[in-house]
Amino acid sequence: MRSLEDVIQAAGNPVDLLRHSPSGPNVYPGVPPEYTNWRDEQQAWQKTCVLFNLSFHMADLYVEGPDATKLLSQLAINTFKNVSPGRAKQFVPCSHDGHVIGDVILFNSAPNQYVLVGRIPALNWIQFHAATGGYDVKLELDERSAARKDPFNRKSYRFQIQGPNAMKVMEKVLGQRPPEVKFFHVTALVIAGKQVTALRHGMAGQPGFELVGPHAEGDAVRDAIVRAGEEFGLRLVGGRAYSSNTLESGWIPSPLPAVYSGEKMKPYRQWLTAESYEAKASIGGSFASKKIEDYYLTPWDMGYGSFIDYEHDFIGRDALQKMAKGTHRKKVTLALEEADVLRVIGSQLEKGERAKFMEFPSAVYSMHPYDKVVAGGKTAGISTWIGYSSNERRMLTIAVLEAQYAEPGTGVTLVWGEENGGTRKPTIERHKQMEIRAIVSPVPYAETARKSYADGGWRKTAVT
């Protein structure tokens, strides 16, 4: 079978391969685009409460066996000392050179028993080491809906209930006050007579719960929550609004997995097939470098510098220790200037050349958006996720900028659209690049997100 390495060799440069890939942006299947309308659905997560359905767009990897903790710990930049059954943590593996491969959530359900949930690159990396590293572990992958023949035959449902009224809805549906649980700790609940595993979470910048259980019980649990939520203004969030919530809460969903280069990563590329996510993924946007490494992100870029634990042995440790001494880029929110955004979208009504269409509310058109951010004629960094927030009444992006440009209030310019009329990706109509001025702003952008992550984590310690 052809491997990712073969595909890269045939393509010449991985950048060309990925920037012209026929893959569109990540899809959010299984839910309608809108339950009501995406404006009200966005506003509900800041003003009342929402039910997110995360049952379909992420992959789940179950890892268990005597060496499970050892395997995962050797791949994670963060410590496993504070991992114990009933807790969850962000799992961020890096390449040997210290660049991010992925970013998923890890649940520790019992000693040496884990489930990891998110985009597939981090999970593939675990599978590779489990298969080749001589670990005594058993793995089971439950792929995301878009990557399977039976899209809706998932093992688990996964909901989040979020927003200022989330706890009131929980109290109503539970018939009692929800138990006090620390951020990223798990508790067992009963909803509609069903056992539910509940993670104290807060994806949209407000305290809430992530609820997990057997897929077949999902409808009963969801219906009970929807009924309980009626009086508290709960809205179901559809596929269009869902992915835009991170613009307000500041998480980067889409680091390019740092696997396309480096001799030490070659065995992994030979293990990954030509059909893998990594071989099929797409990069979109104005940031065009011939060097694939320029697309890699460090843990500092993602806002995870403070996570790195040098006390334990893990892949990338030496490289990160060296990097630690240097300067780092910073994650910021860019608030795009109204006049320039209007020039871009207004060009759709004019005779001349048109800008790349700016979709509402998510303007992401590839698996890995990478737009160039410039200041004073120099490259200041890259911008990733982009879209509109009806709460903030702005187009926002999550960007990673050189420290000298990362101060809130700094003026920078985002280059919107691709060079020379656009790459060959099917999501790209012929267009003209346009510049959009932007104000560097805190991440997370939403006031509520910054203030109410009371239990710590990167959101609270983020640049303000």
Add this chain to the structure above:
Amino acid sequence: MKNLEEVLRAAGNPVTMLRNSPIGAYVYPVVPGEFSNWRDEQAAWQKTAVLFDQSHHMVEQYVQGPDTLKLFTHLGMNSFASFPVNRAKQLAPCNYDGYVIGDGILFHLEESHMVFVGRAPAASWIQFHAETGGFNVKTRKDDRSPGNTKGLAINRTNYRFQIQGPNAWKVIEKVNGGPVPELKFFHMATMKIAGRTVRTLRHGMAGAPGLEIWGPYADREEIRAAIVAAGKEFGLKEVGARAYATNTCESGWIPSPLPAVYTGEKMKKYREWLPASSYEATGSIGGSFVSQNIEDYYVTPYEMGYGPFIKFDHDFIGKEALQKMAGKPHRRKVTLAWNADDVVKVWRSMLEQGDPYKYIDLPLSNFTSATYDRLTHQGKTVGLNMFSGYSYNERSMLSLGIVDPDIQLGNEVRLLWGEEGGGTKKPTVERHRQIEIRAIVSPAPYAKQARTSYHEGWRSKATV
């Protein structure tokens, strides 16, 4: 409540009920939102070729038996004097007062066997008369696919595709493996696709000659693959659900008149027959046109551009009423080209504080089953706007409406966009302000190509 009559009695005024319906947007189900991107998909129907997938959004109403022709003659205002097997015609049945109930295509499949394909209202009207009118016929309804499939298998009787655009005929002959005789408009024949014989209708929905093809639903992917492969060299694009419905903004057919069934003693039996779950009982009206009298939402066949079809050579429901209307001046169908500055004003409001104007979704901007916006000229109501969207080809927001006889092509009218008092209770309506959008009264169909290349039918007879 069992039927529409009971629903109406409970609701009071049908206008209030329909304008506040909880049903949500009118969905074009199952087909992916975009295959590539909706801009290029729209461009393809004017510049190269497209494959429309119409397998899911329409009802098929089959009628078979000795009285089939008699039934349709009784319901149709068109002449059935010459309607042999392998012909199709547009069927727009009216109520007793001469107002349109619905609109679709009637196919004469074989001796005494016809199928009507279109939205639910006309199909239900046909079924009602077939069942209760003493006709010797059998009926079978194949309902449209569900809006949210939730992973359940879809099983329609037929797939239904259209191949359209300037290169359509090249694609058709390539896939057929040889010349395909040029049929007359709305004549039916067969062709070969992937070794199968499929039935064809000479059509031209997007303003250029093409074919509609259909066959057993199980064959759909095989047929699709063959067409897509043959179309590659001719720039054929598959059209997704987002672009699909907007083709009518260029080609000038109004898909969504409100079925004229809510009033009148003579229609009561029908209202008692229509279930409480029917389109008529659950559908929605959206937009700025508000009248307490539901009959103000009814349209005549003259207004829809079907005047030339009406033949008084037979008895049919609504004949007398239409005979009375015949000599009088009528409102007529036009395209409205929206003022770009006013459209940008709407978009600008999304980037500012305070209630925005009603969001204009692209490319299809309707937010209900039936759109009714008020059109004014010099302060006077002069017509209704009934279907809105953006055309990447024409670089303009275009909508279809009907205007008073004294309104001339080139007149600038004002389209009141949005609903009164912050908006009705429909879930697709966020709180918003109303705005007057200037619009130039233009021919329907708008696209030059559509007007000149339809050899027969209402399009070539349209007002220019």
